[in-house]
Amino acid sequence: MNLAIEAKNLTKNFGNFQAVKGITFQIKRGETFALLGENGAGKSTIMRMVACRSPLTDGELYVEGFDVKYQDREIRSIIGVVPQENNLDPDLNVRENLIVYSRYFRIPLKIALERSDELLDFIKLSEKANAKVDHLSGGMKRRLIIARALLHQPQILLLDEPTTGLDPNVRQEIWEKLEELRRTENLTIVLSTHYMDEAEKLSQQILLLSHGKIIAEGAPRHIIEDKVKKFALEIREAESLVPQIKDSKIFFQKRGTSHLYFADSVEELTSLINFYGTRQVILRPSNLEDVFLQLVDK
Ligand SMILES: Nc1ncnc2c1ncn2[C@@H]1O[C@H](COP(=O)(O)OP(=O)(O)O)[C@@H](O)[C@H]1O
Ligand SMILES: [Mg+2]
Incomplete structure (x- = not known):
């Protein structure tokens, strides 16, 4: 099957508290898939398990067929991660933030430089290449982190709340970039959001979560008609x-x-x-x- 991600009975406990309550879902290759739910629903916890940054308490999770329990190196090389919190290096300029990151993936410098320039052009930050990260607006920082996540040409892009806290026009710009990526790159995009409009606009499939459980799933229109x-x-x-x-x-x-x-x-x-x-x-x-x-x- 053409599955990018498969979760079976996925469970995460923090002490006695169950943040993800045995959920099962599948994400197809090439689609944009949204984890939608209120604060505390378990979205970031699921994202971190997919990114091999947090171990499962129970269940199974496969990313492009690789098992997150044993194959984290393989998985890390094919996923691009945009975490919920901005984590750019404030001591480096815009381009340097990309170059430094490319070393984690052992990308040769010449290719890293080329790829950085292409990506800065894609996110419309070429003019800011030498600017300090602190001088960027919130939307620019977010775009730079998206570019950083794309450096090693991942097959799956994970975005945890890509537009939270941004102005409506800036959110729109990021939506357009994500839509362009989906159209042109055949990437699987998995995003989490608490914005219903964001999920409805960007994704083909939605997992609606509440308190660590799935309360609805499917195409946005289907969910609405169904529920x-x-x-x-x-x-x-x-x-x-x-x-x-x-x-x-x-x-x-x-x-x-x-x-x-x-x-x-x-x-x-x-x-x-x-x-x-x-x-x-x-x-x-x-x-x-x-x-x-x-x-x-x-
Ligand atoms: N490291 C942790 N230790 C204890 N509880 C946590 C931890 N991380 C998340 N939680 C709890 O798990 C639940 C889900 O959190 P999270 O996945 O961050 O939700 P969301 O991203 O949907 O807002 C919340 O109740 C949160 O407080
Ligand atoms: Mg979160």
Whole structure:
């Protein structure tokens, strides 16, 4: 089979606490796969086990057919890792950060220099090649770490929260770069994120995690169709009003001060709008956030 990663009953305990609770999943070659879930869901723990940086408590995990328990050297040579925390060397300039890293992979200097220049061009940082890392913006640092992870031409790129803490326009730039990589390099991209829009936009497959367990999986559209009704009606600042729950075909949910109704047809929802008078009303297709908030609500 064309599997990049295969996990069976993957488990991680920290003392008495179980951070990853025996999960099974597969990632196909060449796809972008998202681990999506709230803070503490277990995303980074899974990423670290895949990257051979944290041993399994139980279960099995294979990366391109290599067993993480015994073949970490083989695995490290074919994965590129973008960790959650930026870990560039502040004493080195942009290009030097790439060159130094290339030594871990025993890339000859001439090739490392060529490859660094190509990658700096790809991430649009050529003009900053001699700048100190401290002088880069958050988005530039993130792009540089992505370039660093690509130096040794890995088959799998692991990105732990690639855009957390960045401005929306900067997130967009990184998304475009990742999309370009997927299209042109035939890389398998595995990213973790707590942003539903990021997972929905970038990935073909999603593993929706909560408290170390899988709560949904599949293509974003499939998950939405499978787990929630098709349309959502959202009414803001409706706290003081009594929800209109009469029809069993409609699912109601309160979120903060908002009322939300879900149904499979728009008509079932429009009949509710009048009741809310002048309040702000949004009628939209259901999204992954709805899936998450309905599943973890139960
Ligand atoms: N080294 C550790 N020791 C103890 N608990 C940990 C350790 N690393 C992570 N955890 C706990 O495991 C859970 C999952 O953490 P993590 O994988 O970092 O979540 P995520 O990346 O989804 O935010 C959290 O409750 C976290 O506090
Ligand atoms: Mg994390």
